[in-house]
Amino acid sequence: MSGGRITALKPAPFGYSAPASLAEALAVLAEVGEHAKVLAGGQSLLPLLSMRLAAPRHLVDINRVPGLDRVEIVDGSVRVGALVRHTDLERHEGAAAAQPLLRQALRLVGHPTIRNRGTCVGSIAHADPAAELPGVLVVLGGRVEASTAWGSRQVPAAEFFLSPLETALRPGELATSVSFPVAGPRTGTAFVELSRRRGDYALVGVAAVVELAPDTSISSARVGLVSVGPTPLLVDLSEVLVGRPGGARELAAAAALALEHAEPEADIHASAQYRARLVEVLTTRALAQALANASHEEAA
Amino acid sequence: MSTAMFGAPVRRHEDARLLTGAGRYLDDLGHRALAAAFVRSPHAHARVSDIDVTAAAEVDGVVAIFTYEDLTGRMAEPLPLLIPHPALHAPRTAYPLARGEVNHVGEPVVMVVARDRYLAEDAAARVVVSYDPLPAVVGLPAARSARHAVHPDVPDNVAAHLVQAVGEVDTAIAAAPHVLELDLEIERSASTPLEGKGVYARWNSDEGSLRVYTSTQASTSVRAAVAAKLGLPLVKVDCIAPDVGGGFGVKIVHPWPEEVLVAWAAQRLAALAPEGIKWTEDRWEHFVSSAHERGQLQHVRVGFDSDGRLLGLDVTIWHDNGAYTPYGIIVPIITSTQLLGPYKPGAYRCEFFSLYTNTVIVTPYRGAGRPQGVFAMERTMDAIADHLGLDRAEVRAVNFIAAEEMPYDQGLIFQDGRPLIYDSGDFAATLDKLKALVGWSDFQAYREQARAAGRRVGIGLACYVEGTGVGPYEGGHVQVETSGKVMVATGLTSQGQGHQTVLAQIVADELGVDFDDVEVTTGDTRRFGYAVGTFASRAAVMSGNAVALAARKVRQKALRIAGEALEADPSDLEIVSGVVRVKGAPASAIPLSTVAVLSNPLRYAFDEAAKAATQFAVGDTSKPPVAEDDEPGLEARDFYSPTQSTFANGMHAVIVETDPDTAEVRVLRYCVVHDCGPLINPMIVEGQVHGGVAQGVAGALYERMVYDDAGQLLNASFMDFLMPYASEIPTVEIDHLETPSPLNPLGIKGAGEAGVIPGSAVIASAIEDAEGFVIRRMPISPSELFELRASYAAGRVPGLRRTSGERTDPRTRPGHSPDNDSPDNDSPDKET
């Protein structure tokens, strides 16, 4: 949040509604449109309001809308409703079995108190380039369900994140759910990051997905990089890894390829060179872990 | 005798209340008060050309808006210079509201009073202040260059210049067989208590009196300052420090602009604000308008012999004091004197320049200049050891003052204006304990083992001496009520340290009553009007001894009265669990509650027990009911005022691991040996050490104030100011020595700041040991360590001799003559 100039820690005046149904929520959003902000867990929005870095005219609090708190495994995806808290998904055994990357990443999101309130969908809608879940959505090729009073559409991950804190959601649209594809057979995942303090946003984070062929050579490999670009970056590493066992030298080549796609920048916590180095180190570590998990899958 | 409370790890009296949300902090008070908010400067340096409050005044709920022009009487004068010093030749303090010029981002310019804080902030946002920006002086190099001045009438930016010297340092260094020079740097951090500042003031129109609640470390002094600013008699002002959520130094500064402004506005707006006015600092305000500490550049020149013994030490310090100097030059004075630690420096000269910058003011933060001094001294010790190829602990040991040499006069003037004389301490014993605790001698084997597993580890140590319990005085009042309860008051304040517990332990022992029957009040001028404050690890030493002396007086009086009642000689009496009894004949006894009744001859029996003291019940009718040199009541007050500070000491050792790939630093072990004299409550002392170590680790590895060149603080939130969480703090292993102080009745020394002092020094020592190249600047982040590794690889940072194998102990080097007195026998390895 560095950069913006804070001038107070009390929000500017705003209107507030707390609809009791999805239809009502969508109706209010349709009415107040671009001047409204959805309030979910409030873990990102309320600090912005308090610092007067955002001053929306109206808040639509969706916390009383029934039916948005479900985790379902349908159509090959883990579908996460807009009121599912980080903690709910982190502890969901079905989701962890269907897509292990979710729990691996969620453990790194803030602290338990933040995860108890913050929502997974809110995290994706907020689109912080250092956040974990956007990286997960991108590397898994998931999608966001965006709804208005007139219907809903599915936005693929690749088209969802536009720039820091900016997404393809249109004024008046509510993200009602996100879907993360379940893991295929012989697939291993890992989320590795480095943050200055435990639970902080990552200086660099890497989500890795590796699939093995029946002969245990790599059949596909990709990483999602966070905190090294305006949006989470998807890097397909297949060209250097497919058909190979994933030895140290191959992983190093994969890490070098990941770095080619990254856009590390300096901030007050890390130099650009350091971030670049972290992309390589953490990509190597994430791929190694994902490979180990894939082999474990295979053996099971 | 009841079980001795002194020395027992008694559970803190405060905790049940504080941990169950029953504490009463500033913002828990005054719910119906009006709220104040401040318009603060967005510029580091600017002239204020115009202030337009028209739009703000239209906001619904606004009661008043004040600028400098509205301030009357002494409110229009600058805030006081709290601690003048002859070397502070160009002191400057701020006005309560900016007068034509602002000197740091966050300086208050306009005060808004409104029905609630939200409205006050809305109005504040509509105040239009026009500024003509001036060049900002940010950072010590800019201040030293003096290309621009913070205050036009101080063109060199030098607020103070002080030189202290013992012996002929230049001669000593010229004659030394070895000479080294080091350039060192330590960055800013801050106290950052979880509760920021806050003040709530209410004017009582009926009585013409003012009550001020403030989250302060010095309520008696805030009272005096507010009374002086408002022109009120002292007796018409009460000042109370309610529960205070941490201070760590920042709340010893006073009066803050907000403290006097809120009090002044409460009186001025009395008719509109019958419930008073309150301001609670928010976190952003705390970062940009309270106080910071630590920032210094240091140059060390040291001459030493082949055993590493110091012959001459010459230190120059450039200290960043921020925009103003309300707290004088206490911080650099402490740095330049406490730098010496447990060592004899040979000849010593220390010169400091205290420099203005367009940043938040610098005033003591836990440790108060010592962390920087210890950093300079301990980096020097490590450099000497590495230069000579000697063990780092040995080099320290040859320089120690011996226990037999106590008291030891360092020949300097300390922060209290008195000679720097160490009263007691056994440094060699402390070091032995530390080496045993951390396993100093076994480390090489551990390092080899770790290295074989591809891990990089290092060990470091650092020593310090800390002047504690500085004067001038504290007082205590002890009163036994007719219920048998003992009410104790002292004027200094508590910020959560456990004063209520510790002072109750002392009084329980002195008086012979149960701990649970003692209730302690701190920081309330209605209960005790004379005090100095809580800082410099002084509360236990000062108020502890004062309440002990007061309790002794009460005890004497109780024995006298009980002796009359029991027809026994007072010297044959003892007090056990609140009952006075004849030694060896416990049936002959009288409870203290009854003694309290008897101590106050009565006409009116206000309750059943009081009957015993009424005029037809007691008394030798030939004497006046209250003797000539006596007073009614079983109570007493007394003061403790020492001639000088008492000196605690300690040594820390850490083992760190640095990640070869990511340059992350993990503290594997953190060991502390600590000597603050006899422990009143070991649990509380350990808690103080834990908290101090946490802040030491914070200052070494996480926290810094990131200003850009324009003077904007880029990390003014807990998101970017990396105060560590519990997860970042290692387990702290502690061992104690208890060397009593000969200076005070209880023999105690202060413990409040110890834990933080050697943090940066000891961690730098260990990182250097792990990495094999010199560390000259703290704090250090993984990113910086990564960059340093690159610089080292490129030959831009010197390596350690012991790891690069450049050479070993010079005494065993062939052809080396230990008698060679040429100073450039080792050419100074001056670094850039």
Ligand SMILES: Cc1cc2nc3c(=O)[nH]c(=O)nc-3n(C[C@H](O)[C@H](O)[C@H](O)COP(=O)(O)OP(=O)(O)OC[C@H]3O[C@@H](n4cnc5c(N)ncnc54)[C@H](O)[C@@H]3O)c2cc1C
């Ligand atoms: C101390 C702290 C540490 C944190 N650390 C991390 C971390 O390490 N990693 C991390 O990823 N996050 C971290 N967070 C943020 C946290 O994960 C938030 O929960 C998350 O970013 C936002 O979720 P929320 O439900 O709280 O959203 P809110 O704060 O309520 O909303 C955030 C934004 O998303 C919009 N929004 C929310 N839901 C919807 C919806 N359904 N449809 C459309 N728009 C919507 C809001 O309008 C707003 O603009 C941290 C937060 C804190 C306070």
